[in-house]
Amino acid sequence: xxxxxxxxxxxxxxxxxxxxxxxxxxxxxxxxxxxxxxxxxxxxxxxxxxxxxxxxxxxxxxxxxxxxxxxxxxxxxxxxxxxxxxxxxxxxxxxxxxxxxxxxxxxxxxxxxxxxxxxxxxxxxxxxxxxxxxxxxxxxxxxxxxxxxxxxxxxxxxxxxxxxxxxxxxxxxxxxxxxxxxxxxxxxxxxxxxxxxxxxxxxxxxxxxxxxxxxxxxxxxxxxxxxxxxxxxxxxxxxxxxxxxxxxxxxxxxxxxxxxxxxxxxxxxxxxxxxxxxxxxxxxxxxxxxxxxxxxxxxxxxxxxxxxxxxxxxxxxxxxxxxxxxxxxxxxxxxxxxxxxxxxxxxxxxxxxxxxxxxxxxxxxxxxxxxxxxxxxxxxxxxxxxxxxxxxxxxxxxxxxxxxxxxxxx
Numbered sequence: 104x105x106x107x108x109x110x111x112x113x114x115x116x117x118x119x120x121x122x123x124x125x126x127x128x129x130x131x132x133x134x135x136x137x138x139x140x141x142x143x144x145x146x147x148x149x150x151x152x153x154x155x156x157x158x159x160x161x162x163x164x165x166x167x168x169x170x171x172x173x174x175x176x177x178x179x180x181x182x183x184x185x186x187x188x189x190x191x192x193x194x195x196x197x198x199x200x201x202x203x204x205x206x207x208x209x210x211x212x213x214x215x216x217x218x219x220x221x222x223x224x225x226x227x228x229x230x231x232x233x234x235x236x237x238x239x240x241x242x243x244x245x246x247x248x249x250x251x252x253x254x255x256x257x258x259x260x261x262x263x264x265x266x267x268x269x270x271x272x273x274x275x276x277x278x279x280x281x282x283x284x285x286x287x288x289x290x291x292x293x294x295x296x297x298x299x300x301x302x303x304x305x306x307x308x309x310x311x312x313x314x315x316x317x318x319x320x321x322x323x324x325x326x327x328x329x330x331x332x333x334x335x336x337x338x339x340x341x342x343x344x345x346x347x348x349x350x351x352x353x354x355x356x357x358x359x360x361x362x363x364x365x366x367x368x369x370x371x372x373x374x375x376x377x378x379x380x381x382x383x384x385x386x387x388x389x390x391x392x393x394x395x396x397x398x399x400x401x402x403x404x405x406x407x408x409x410x411x412x413x414x415x416x417x418x419x420x421x422x423x424x425x426x427x428x429x430x431x432x433x434x435x436x437x438x439x440x441x442x443x444x445x446x447x448x449x450x451x452x453x454x455x456x457x458x459x460x461x462x463x464x465x466x467x468x469x470x471x472x473x474x475x476x477x478x479x480x481x482x483x484x485x486x487x488x489x490x491x492x493x494x495x496x497x498x499x500x501x502x503x504x505x506x507x508x509x510x511x512x513x
Contacts (some may be wrong), residue, residue: 104296140462157220163350165448165499168367172444173503175229175358180507181211181353182232182270185240185341190272191287197324198353198375210287211436212505215392217429222472222480224362225416227444228372231507232270233346236261238507240272243340247271250491254311256342262311263347265318267292268354269311271342273335274433284433288329289355291319293349311342319348362390365449386449388496389479391472394428395441395502396421408509410441441504445472447479453493463493470498 183190194210195202207379216226231237241256254271262269269292273285292311317323345354353373360383361368367387371379393409399422414420415429421438429434447470454465469478469491479498481491 108199126417135253137200140256150308162448162497164384164386165446165497168387168446168448169444169499169501171369171383172227172360172446173501175231175356175360176213176442176503177506178231178356179229179505180231180511182234182237182343182345183210183230184238184507184511185274185288185343187274187339187341189437190240190270190274190341190343192284192431192433192436193286194270194289195286195329196289196375197322197326197329199321201375202324202329203328211431212508213394213439213442215394215442217416217426218480220417220477222469222477224389224390224480226359226361226393227390227392227442228357228359230355230357232343233352234261234267234344234354236344237346237447240341240343241264243271243335243337243342245337247335247340254342255337256311259311262292262344265291265293266347266349268319268322268345268348269324270345270355271340272343285335288335289322289345291317291322292344293319322348322354360390361388369467384448386451387446388449388481388491389445389447391445391476391479392416393443393476393503394421394439395443396435397440399434399438408440413443427496437508439505440509441502443502444500445476446499447472447481447496448499449491449494449496454495463490464511465495466492470496473500 170256189211210230211228212230214228214230216228218225239261241258244255244257247254254269268289270286270287270289330357346352348354351374355373357372359370359372361370365386366382366383366386367390369381369383393413393415396412396414397409398407398411412421414428419427421428431439450465454463456463456465469481471478479496481496
């Protein structure tokens with residue numbers, strides 16, 4: 104009986120017993136190792152996901168930036184070209200009670216403000232008319248010498264009375280160094296007969312009259328010195344339809360692209376005061392632009408349309424006739440047949456350094472724009488909370504031909 108009781112007690116004791124201390128410690132060690140492996144794997148995959156998603160965002164931002172710029176580049180120069188060359192390199196115009204001097208209103212299919220030799224971001228400006236007939240300028244039939252003068256043209260088809268703005272131009276074939284280039288003048292087209300004629304106040308074929316009662320008269324200055332001593336002679340002078348001037352429209356489109364902080368920004372520069380700035384793409388940190396220049400043009404129609412030289416918008420490269428591509432004259436502007444653009448996009452997320460607590464090392468060497476091009480200056484984006492080395496970068500390049508300049512064959 105005693106032996107049977109002892110046997111039951113031993114069975115109960117064996118059933119109630121658990122893991123020993125050694126077994127518990129071994130289990131904890133195995134569990135900790137498993138957790139460490141899982142966390143390391145999670146961190147590695149999280150880093151890969153961060154890099155992949157940031158790379159996708161970078162690619163999307165870069166392509167959006169290039170697409171927006173290419174759209175305006177395709178129309179650049181439309182309406183600024185006449186059978187005798189570029190209409191002008193500067194423009195007089197009156198708007199909002201103020202007369203713009205030529206220096207404040209440059210005219211060129213494309214203009215680049217260089218960011219400097221250190222690789223700072225460039226600024227890009229495109230200009231084009233908005234009228235569908237801007238590519239067919241009308242010739243002046245009589246001299247025009249004052250702002251109040253009548254404007255006689257050989258063809259007024261397509262000009263909309265009291266709506267369209269026009270550009271009076273006196274281009275010269277080969278401006279060259281030191282040549283005096285006549286600025287264009289922009290005004291509103293009214294096509295009303297002068298009061299001193301026997302004709303009723305109806306449309307006068309081939310004649311534009313600057314009437315103060317016109318809805319577009321806000322673009323017509325009463326200042327007789329509006330043209331600043333510029334004259335527009337018959338036969339060699341032209342009138343170009345720019346497009347509508349109603350509802351605050353400028354009659355031509357001038358779009359500026361620039362990098363502001365870390366955004367690509369488009370600004371409407373058509374008016375005397377810049378307006379309507381729009382962020383087109385985020386995490387764009389730099390833009391580099393070069394002119395694609397053709398050989399020197401001996402005369403209209405005789406030059407090559409092929410680019411044989413690339414130059415920044417500064418210095419004296421590509422045998423510049425003006426000696427400075429920051430402010431090229433008309434003959435040099437006509438030699439610009441294409442632009443080369445490099446857009447630098449960065450990842451939206453910061454990368455952790457390989458060594459915790461160390462400096463960021465996702466990017467250790469700043470990218471270059473193109474082979475032989477400048478190293479991109481990323482220091483403007485280097486702040487206490489956002490070092491440029493913490494991000495990854497991609498450079499997107501493209502070459503865009505200025506087809507309106509090429510088709511003009513000048």
